[in-house]
Amino acid sequence: MIASSSPVELVIFDCDGVLVDSERIAVRVQREVGARLGWPLSEAEVVRHFIGRSHAAGWQVVAERLGAEAAAEWEQRFEQRHRELVDAELAPVDGIVEALAGLGLQSCVASSGSHAKMRHTLGRTGLYEHFEGRIHSASEVARGKPAPDLFLHAAQRMGYPPEACAVVEDSGPGTRAARAAGMRCFGYTGGPTGVEALAGDGTVLFSDMRELPALVHGI
Ligand SMILES: [Mg+2]
Incomplete structure (x- = not known):
């Protein structure tokens, strides 16, 4: 207690x-990138795997699922798109x-x-x-x-x-x-x-x- x-x-x-x-933007971008790279995620799945955790923990989940190369691409795409939307909408x-x-x-x-x-x-x-x-x-x-x-x-x-x-x-x-x-x-x-x-x-x-x-x- x-x-x-x-x-x-x-x-x-x-x-x-x-x-x-920023979390609404992050969820949206994770779903976009996942759909592109072969792991379509629901909003609840994105929240479970990525929200409130370190970047390293999130990319580890992707690497375990899709391999290290795809995880690196995922991270790069995420960072770029996330930054665009943060600049435009945050x-x-x-x-x-x-x-x-x-x-x-x-x-x-x-x-x-x-x-x-x-x-x-x-x-x-x-x-x-x-x-x-x-x-x-x-x-x-x-x-x-x-x-x-x-x-x-x-x-x-x-x-x-x-x-x-x-x-x-x-x-x-x-x-x-x-x-x-x-x-x-x-x-x-x-x-x-x-x-x-x-x-x-x-x-x-x-x-x-x-x-x-x-x-x-x-x-
Ligand atoms: Mg938070």
């Missing part, structure tokens, strides 16, 4: 699907700007993505300045989500114990990582990941980002 008697002092935000509305997650303005607590980012990718997506959506200097990537730790390493690392760098932290996540690996870190977890259900993949002990599910400040403050 996760301790929740003390107030939240630090809110750790996942990036993709929580701050920037927006902040609905309600996140209001949520950040209303939070009134220290916050940071902890994402499976690289620093370069976050600079691009957070910059594209006008959120980079809000988090500059408080952005943590899975590239800084040994094990990505669902291991707790990244959230524990972010909390330590920010100077807070796990019990003072809350995590906002939209993926199964992410909510599992938050629970494994002993942190309170808020699972955002407004994206492509199903509710059942986010649910777990002590996890508060919510579908409107504007509700986040009140939920974190326990109002």
